[in-house]
Amino acid sequence: MQHEGQQVVKVAPEGRLTQVIRKRVFLAMVTAAALIAAPSMAVQASPSTGTSSSPSPTLSPSPTSSETPTNTPSPTPEPSDSSTSTPPGQPPKPPKPTKPAKPTKPGAGESDDEQDQAQDEQDREKKRKKKKEKKPEKKQPPMVDMSVVYAAAEKQLATAEADLAGAQRELDAARRAQRQAAERLQSLRNQATLVAPEEAETDGGGLRGLSSAVIPVADVGEDGRGGNGPVGTDAVDSEPAPKPADPILAEALTRAEADKRLADQSVAAAESAYNLVRLNIDTARATLGLASGQASAESVAKRFTDYPVGDCDFPGVKNPKSCREAQQWAIAQTINPMKNWFYLCLNFVTIAYGWSSGHPTAISHWNAVPESKRRSPNTVAPPGVLMFWGPNHVALSLGNNMLVSVDVLGTGRAWIVDFATIQAIWGLQYLGWAEPDFSV
DSSP states (O other): OOOHHHHHHHHSOHHHHHHHHHHHHHHHHHHHHTTOOOOOOOOOOOOOSSOOOOOOSSOOOOOOTTTSOTTOOOOOOOOOSOOOOOOTTSOOOOOOOOOOOOOOSTTTTSOHHHHHHHHHHHHHHHHHHHHHHHSOOOOOOOOOOHHHHHHHHHHHHHHHHHHHHHHHHHHHHHHHHHHHHHHHHHHHHHHHHHTOHHHHHHTTSOSTTOOGGGSOOOOOOTTSEETTEETTSSHHHHSOOOOOSOHHHHHHHHHHHHHHHHHHHHHHHHHHHHHHHHHHHHHHHHHHHHHTTSSOHHHHHHTTTTOOOOOOOOTTOOOSSOHHHHHHHHHHHHHSOSSOOTTOHHHHHHHHTTOSOOOSSHHHHHHHSOGGGOBOTTSOOOTTOEEEEETTEEEEEEETTEEEEESSSSTTSEEEEEHHHHHHHHOOEEEEEEOOOTTO
């Protein structure tokens, strides 16, 4: 009696076994070409009674008709990324779907070198921004808003016109006092001549016995000037009479001469104040034209040609140029600047006093000034001093609340403005003023 497994081998048709083997070999070839590992399909022989047969490396028993139908198609191999060709008679393999890459940084989808380059550029940009934040901002003067300039000029004009009436009253009063002093001095001189007949005879002999009422007195007009020139240069002062022997008359004559000198000084001061107010009116009108676009900077600067220079003296302060010379130079720069003064306020006042260099910034100069030499911002700055603002500005005072400042009405130039105008335009904190001492 033969074993069951051996009987199966004998009765299995040879053609059918060959077909099964070919299919299995072809399947193995397709699987290997697709780089997909497949489990071994070796088939062990069925065990016999009491013994078992070893699996054959070449032949495997064919399955029964109930296990493997004759027309069962071969399993379709899994799609592969391999570019292997499709065997004849087989349908084309569909491509394996791929998931789109998720961009994680700019330049995704590019090559590695391009992505690295983009990342390096981003890093450099971040460093530039960080460095820019740490780097101090470039010095820029406050922007000049011409509408603000126009409004400030209108206020300056209104103030100057109001001051003009007061300056006219003071000038008129000073001239009246000057006329009275001149008349009294002439009267006393006439009396001195009458009491000195011998001196009068040697002087021409026409004055002895005459009343002082007939002695001609210099005609002083409404402008404070006589017929031949300003008061103080007429006949009253040109030929002073000799002092009389009478001590009372001599003392009265001395007082009258002193009163006349004071009256002349008062008229000169009143005329200067009046002319300054008139000049401020012209300056305000020119600034209005500049702000409205009807006047150029050059035409406005021409109004500063005759601007008066104030008297000043600072004992103990030594500079190459005097206070008056510094003011004259600064006023001349408003008309014919030697260079562009954009944000060079400290350099401007330093050169005005004849120095070539000084502190690095205006605020550092102010901080170097001793507390005892700083003057309150509530006081009017006299001519020639340095006026300081925070955070970093300085100007040269011309006195009477007028000053020379760079950039205030337009960058790069020096301008003559009043204190109220610079405050209205820039609104900086006024710190006060100090003497022009560049040795601090």
